[in-house]
Amino acid sequence: FEFAVFLENDLLVAPDFLWLFRASAWLLTADPSLFCVSAWNDNGFSDAALLRAELNATRLFRTDYFPGLGWMIQNTTWFSLRPSWPRYPSTGWDHWLRHGGRQQLELAASAESGGSGAARECVAPEVSRTHHFDQRGTNVKVGTPMAKKLSKMAFSTAKPHELGDLSYLLKENYQDLLHELLRKAILVSAEQVEHLEPMKAYLVPFVRRDYKKLAQKLQITEAQPRSSHEGLIATRDPKSGAAVFLANRLSSPWLPSTEQAFPHEQRHVAAARPGESCADMCQRLRMICSDFELEFINDCAALKAHFPCEEGCGHQVGEEIPCYVHEASRDTGKQCLVTDDAIPRCGAKNQAYIAFHIPADHLLAASVMSCPAALAMAKLSYPETEISRTNDLKAVTSDGSGNVLDAMATGVITGISLAGTIAGMLIAFVAAMAFLNAALEWTGELVGLQGLTFDLVMSYAMWPLAFMMGVPQEDCLTVGLLIGQKTVLNALGGTGHKSHRKSLDRHRFFLPLHSVYQEFVAYRNLADLVAKGAISTKAEVIATYALCGFSNFASIGIQVGGLSVLAPSRKQDFARLALRAMVTGSVACFMTGCIAGILISDLPSAP
Numbered sequence: 001f002e003f004a005v006f007l008e009n010d011l012l013v014a015p016d017f018l019w020l021f022r023a024s025a026w027l028l029t030a031d032p033s034l035f036c037v038s039a040w041n042d043n044g045f046s047d048a049a050l051l052r053a054e055l056n057a058t059r060l061f062r063t064d065y066f067p068g069l070g071w072m073i074q075n076t077t078w079f080s081l082r083p084s085w086p087r088y089p090s091t092g093w094d095h096w097l098r099h100g101g102r103q104q105l106e107l108a109a110s111a112e113s114g115g116s117g118a119a120r121e122c123v124a125p126e127v128s129r130t131h132h133f134d135q136r137g138t139n140v141k142v143g144t145p146m147a148k149k150l151s152k153m154a155f156s157t158a159k160p161h162e163l164g165d166l167s168y169l170l171k172e173n174y175q176d177l178l179h180e181l182l183r184k185a186i187l188v189s190a191e192q193v194e195h196l197e198p199m200k201a202y203l204v205p206f207v208r209r210d211y212k213k214l215a216q217k218l219q220i221t222e223a224q225p226r227s228s229h230e231g232l233i234a235t236r237d238p239k240s241g242a243a244v245f246l247a248n249r250l251s252s253p254w255l256p257s258t259e260q261a262f263p264h265e266q267r268h269v270a271a272a273r274p275g276e277s278c279a280d281m282c283q284r285l286r287m288i289c290s291d292f293e294l295e296f297i298n299d300c301a302a303l304k305a306h307f308p309c310e311e312g313c314g315h316q317v318g319e320e321i322p323c324y325v326h327e328a329s330r331d332t333g334k335q336c337l338v339t340d341d342a343i344p345r346c347g348a349k350n351q352a353y354i355a356f357h358i359p360a361d362h363l364l365a366a367s368v369m370s371c372p373a374a375l376a377m378a379k380l381s382y383p384e385t386e387i388s389r390t391n392d393l394k395a396v397t398s399d400g401s402g403n404v405l406d407a408m409a410t411g412v413i414t415g416i417s418l419a420g421t422i423a424g425m426l427i428a429f430v431a432a433m434a435f436l437n438a439a440l441e442w443t444g445e446l447v448g449l450q451g452l453t454f455d456l457v458m459s460y461a462m463w464p465l466a467f468m469m470g471v472p473q474e475d476c477l478t479v480g481l482l483i484g485q486k487t488v489l490n491a492l493g494g495t496g497h498k499s500h501r502k503s504l505d506r507h508r509f510f511l512p513l514h515s516v517y518q519e520f521v522a523y524r525n526l527a528d529l530v531a532k533g534a535i536s537t538k539a540e541v542i543a544t545y546a547l548c549g550f551s552n553f554a555s556i557g558i559q560v561g562g563l564s565v566l567a568p569s570r571k572q573d574f575a576r577l578a579l580r581a582m583v584t585g586s587v588a589c590f591m592t593g594c595i596a597g598i599l600i601s602d603l604p605s606a607p
Helices: 018-030 073-084 093-098 102-114 145-150 170-181 190-195 208-218 278-284 290-296 300-304 360-381 402-444 454-461 462-466 473-487 498-505 515-531 537-546 553-566 568-599
Strands: 003-006 011-015 034-038 060-063 071-074 123-124 130-132 201-206 233-237 241-250 313-317 334-339
Touching: 003 018, 003 334, 018 034, 018 123, 060 102, 073 568, 093 313, 102 515, 170 201, 170 241, 190 208, 190 515, 201 208, 201 498, 208 241, 233 334, 300 313, 300 334, 300 360, 360 537, 402 454, 402 537, 402 553, 454 462, 462 473, 473 515, 515 537, 553 568
Parallel strands: 034 123, 201 241, 313 334
Antiparallel strands: 003 071, 011 130, 034 071, 060 123, 233 241
16 A cells, blocks of 8 residues: 555544545655644634634644544555554553654654654644544543533535645745744734734744643643644634734744743753652752753653663653653553653652652641641630540550450451441442432533532632632632542542542552542542643642541541441440531641641742
8 A cells, every 4th residue: 555544433524534635645755744644633623703714624734743533644654653663552542653653753754864854744634524423432422521622623514626736735835834924923922812903913932831721712722732833833813813823932943032942051861760750869969950941851752862761652641751660560661751731840759649740748748737737626626624534544444355365356356347337337428428419410400500519519619718728819719629529529439520430449449448549539630730730839739738638528437437336335426526527627627728828929830
């Protein structure tokens, strides 16, 4: 074969789907900087009428971000890729083609030309020629944000033979076209995008950590800067219709040199030891680690210069990335990892809570601060008005065991009873909360309110509390939702958030441990927000303290069940005080969040 077309089995195709490939195939042979033609535009949404009126089904563009979803390559490209295809892929093949595979193609081009390999790009249409029809897949499921997002994609109705002359897509012609379009573009900041004038063109510099908010304003894909050409994304303002060119400060040569970002002139790149964060390594070398500098080595070629990368280079999401995975037992073992989703952080490690990319220093501080906070709140919530019976050690009596064997047998019986009671109480409380949450969600649907759950209600109820802890106003609802998830949703084990069930199930070895991992749901969601740049640094730190606790509805079952076995005569007292204890514990966590809000000033979003 000379060309191959790859099409996923959950895609519908447009009338001129095959004609797109037939008309553009000559570009792949005429221009060595191109390696594929795709039928998909990641930013081809149709929900903004003014913006999408400008979409032209006959217009194509170049992108160095592999689009996938219906694509064509030459046979020579396939033969270049096949030997380097990872033996143990831990991520999607599309992500691999954007990183490790693309580098392999550039190296192959370099070997053929005897010089430096040019960046390999794809041709894609402004209006997609494919469309998802199945909503039961791994990523595209009915009712999920991904399914709702993809349903808004424009779908071409163009007929064959309508594409015209495509020579403008040849590299030199395309560069000349962009030069002409950008010649009169007005340089503005990301904050000025909300006030653009019609019939004008604007050039907007950005860095990846600020991209999501910018993408939301322009109604394009938020996850990563997609559909870019040399770090430049062409779109239009949905309000004014003005042409907008987003330029990545780290990689776009289309920006003035004063707006471009370059590695620090005294930068030193070194490989950290296994389990060592970049910050720890820099401290060992008596240097300072910069989060921003990590962006310049978030690249397969940069990693391969310092690590063996035996199993290739792949894409994952995590603040400890870019990195090399030393442990061969992991699914990403012996791979170099890059990310175009998460924002790298110097202090990130991959352990326990830290595996959720929560700063270890703040977690340790929150754990220590919670001790005096819990004691203080316990005294305020249930003050002692009498002298404690345990004030005198002589008041403590033996359990009456005759010998060591009798004591061991009694301990085993008590332990089994304790574990069984806790498990039963936990099942009962989780089931009750699941029923109430389902009933509330069902009631909401009856009146047209989709997704009405206790954690959503809690997010609004906790808004003032988040504000009092010092969370910036624009993040209060987000932090309130995290607190609601930690208090209510976590008790359901992820009932309302199916995307987190699998990660929690890996930790659910014994049912009584379920509540221990409940706050992990909120922390994982917090990590996702941080990775996508959807929460400020100050809000992240305060939330880290406020979420660090055991106070949730499921813990009530553990307290009542466990303590009732140890002191059966006080069961009614435990039941009466359980809810008060949960509230007291929550307030103790919020106190540590308040301290963090007082001591931590407004932190910048980028170093």
